[in-house]
């Protein structure tokens with residue numbers, strides 16, 4: 001794989017060494033009127049960090065995620081900047097320099113993605129086992145059939161699905177289980193970064209919670225970093241180490257989850273927080289919402305104070 005030499009990465013503001021650095025990243029959709037969907041975004045993802053990316057529908061979250069992973073198609077163009085991956089082995093890879101086979105291999109191996117509505121993208125007429133095995137056949141052809149099968153079973157168990165479901169077809173599984181299978185697929189090759197775009201939005205709240213718990217547990221166990229994208233700010237407060245708030249293509253606020261919740265700086269962040277009643281009501285609401293204990297020491301943001309930010 002090509003590994004263009006770059007200077008060593010600086011420490012990210014996440015507190016750990018960065019695994020991904022996004023610099024001055026912009027994406028336009030060309031057309032009669034060009035849409036500047038992502039504008040000069042700078043972001044650093046720390047090794048093992050869960051970074052939440054929040055913002056209302058249409059603010060550019062998915063475009064940024066697809067752009068980082070070079071999955072955008074025309075009329076989208078990356079009009080500035082770059083995304084650089086810092087490998088465990090100590091070298092840097094500029095994603096913009098990867099082509100063809102290198103890029104495809106990179107995507108599953110180093111950075112994997114769980115797409116919006118992913119659970120519906122499993123092939124309904126192919127068994128779960130065959131779909132999982134396919135990743136290993138393509139990317140780890142040296143594995144024996146027996147080893148491949150063992151890994152598929154282990155993967156399913158890791159995401160809380162019984163290994164005997166390997167024989168099942170996607171339509172025989174619940175939405176939550178299908179989504180777990182997608183997460184298992186994204187984890188198959190032990191990536192260092194997982195980008196999850198609204199991975200639990202279509203699921204009911206209980207299943208959503210279970211999957212979130214699973215993701216944090218797996219992160220603790222395996223040490224991958226996550227960019228977790230959703231418009232659901234309460235959910236992000238629960239799962240993220242840091243949160244980036246995006247509006248009209250720009251990151252308007254970036255900070256530790258507790259800081260974004262307790263001392264939001266930007267007026268838009270305050271508006272977003274205020275738009276979720278469970279966050280701004282009595283403290284008891286907060287606890288019922290299942291938020292992490294680390295946030296409970298903080299005073300909720302004042303709902304009336306939405307114009308006092310620096311934006």
Ligand SMILES: Nc1ncnc2c1ncn2[C@@H]1O[C@H](COP(=O)(O)OP(=O)(O)OP(=O)(O)O)[C@@H](O)[C@H]1O
Pocket residue numbers: 029035037055056057058059060061062063064075231
């Ligand atoms: N193929 C396209 N052609 C033109 N404009 C597009 C295209 N895809 C997205 N856009 C525009 O780019 C902007 C960002 O869209 P994007 O889907 O990235 O936002 P998002 O925050 O992920 O929203 P959602 O949560 O609804 O997916 C929006 O203004 C959208 O209308």
